[in-house]
Amino acid sequence: MDKQNKRIVLVTGATGGLGTAMCKELYKDGFHVVGNYHTKEKADKWQKEMKEEGFDIQLFFGDVSNFESAGEMIKKIEAEVGPVDTLVNNAGITRDGRLLNMSKDDWNAVINTNLNSVFNCTKHVLPGMVERKFGRIINISSVNGQRGQFGQTNYSAAKAGMHGFTKSLAMEVAKLGITVNTISPGYIGTDMVMAVPEKILTQIIAQVPLGRLGGTHEVAHLVSFLASEETSFITGANYSINGGQHVY
Numbered sequence: 252m253d254k255q256n257k258r259i260v261l262v263t264g265a266t267g268g269l270g271t272a273m274c275k276e277l278y279k280d281g282f283h284v285v286g287n288y289h290t291k292e293k294a295d296k297w298q299k300e301m302k303e304e305g306f307d308i309q310l311f312f313g314d315v316s317n318f319e320s321a322g323e324m325i326k327k328i329e330a331e332v333g334p335v336d337t338l339v340n341n342a343g344i345t346r347d348g349r350l351l352n353m354s355k356d357d358w359n360a361v362i363n364t365n366l367n368s369v370f371n372c373t374k375h376v377l378p379g380m381v382e383r384k385f386g387r388i389i390n391i392s393s394v395n396g397q398r399g400q401f402g403q404t405n406y407s408a409a410k411a412g413m414h415g416f417t418k419s420l421a422m423e424v425a426k427l428g429i430t431v432n433t434i435s436p437g438y439i440g441t442d443m444v445m446a447v448p449e450k451i452l453t454q455i456i457a458q459v460p461l462g463r464l465g466g467t468h469e470v471a472h473l474v475s476f477l478a479s480e481e482t483s484f485i486t487g488a489n490y491s492i493n494g495g496q497h498v499y
């Protein structure tokens with residue numbers, strides 16, 4: 252906790268579409284939010300915009316695909332802000348292509364950024380959580396990790412792997428006041444998704460029983476819910492948030 256007894260939440264990939272919404276929601280809900288950034292130019296612009304909107308959120312550099320870089324970032328946060336109570340493993344990338352054409356680099360980049368990052372960050376915050384007997388780890392997976400997706404063997408494997416990690420770690424730390432959960436969003440109206448050609452977007456929306464894309468605030472609300480004290484009996488779960496696109 253920080254000096255004002257606020258829980259400290261670290262959101263990786265904070266400058267992205269979902270990360271930004273998560274930071275805002277958590278901040279409004281009274282958490283002490285710190286964000287992780289990757290690209291400096293993006294971070295400067297983000298911080299300026301957030302300040303203008305009234306959000307005072309510190310950003311820390313870290314390449315979460317790299318174990319040492321993630322460790323240095325977390326060490327810095329704990330020294331300058333305080334212990335991380337909640338870790339939101341949100342940073343992620345796609346490098347789509349059929350396996351026949353997929354390069355080893357595209358495979359490795361996606362596995363390292365989406366899956367190994369979960370190990371790289373969690374490994375550095377977990378000892379402190381164990382010591383304090385409190386922690387919330389929230390892994391942002393995807394509907395495509397649950398059902399598979401053409402052209403996404405790398406992404407689907409990484410996202411499915413995240414939930415395997417969630418289930419196993421949830422068992423290991425259940426008695427220590429630490430919960431570990433996965434959120435699997437469907438198609439959310441981020442800039443990335445909105446940039447998809449209109450015809451394809453229409454086809455995607457047609458597969459969603461709710462008939463629309465999800466809002467970033469809807470995913471952010473679920474993150475804030477799972478970060479709260481009251482969710483202490485929820486662990487090892489995978490929350491689908493996809494408008495009914497994939498039910499099972």
Ligand SMILES: NC(=O)c1ccc[n+]([C@@H]2O[C@H](COP(=O)([O-])OP(=O)(O)OC[C@H]3O[C@@H](n4cnc5c(N)ncnc54)[C@H](OP(=O)(O)O)[C@@H]3O)[C@@H](O)[C@H]2O)c1
Pocket residue numbers: 263264265266267268269270287288289290291293313314315316341342343344364391392393394435436437438439440441443444
């Ligand atoms: N949008 C959707 O519809 C959707 C659906 C399901 C799941 N998701 C998942 O939700 C998460 C957020 O997605 P988004 O739509 O918000 O994507 P986004 O806008 O592209 O944001 C991704 C964030 O991750 C950061 N990042 C990438 N590589 C990194 C690294 N090596 N180290 C640290 N940060 C890194 C990016 O920073 P830089 O740009 O500076 O590299 C960016 O801030 C991802 O894990 C994604 O797979 C999204």
